[in-house]
Amino acid sequence: MNQINLEQEFRVALYTKKIRYFNKIQTKKYLIVILKKMMVKDNTIKFFIKKSMN
Numbered sequence: 001m002n003q004i005n006l007e008q009e010f011r012v013a014l015y016t017k018k019i020r021y022f023n024k025i026q027t028k029k030y031l032i033v034i035l036k037k038m039m040v041k042d043n044t045i046k047f048f049i050k051k052s053m054n
Contacts, residue, residue, distance in 0.1 A: 004012070015034075019027055 019030055022030060
């Protein structure tokens, strides 16, 4: 369950390549953007799960 699939590994590689040359401030800002996207995705999944149970 804690493993990632091949597509996810590819995405990690893309993110790694993208942030490789970021400075510390750029990295922190990018991390915040990604965390917000993950929260939106999580909220969307929760919404549809809750909606499907009703």
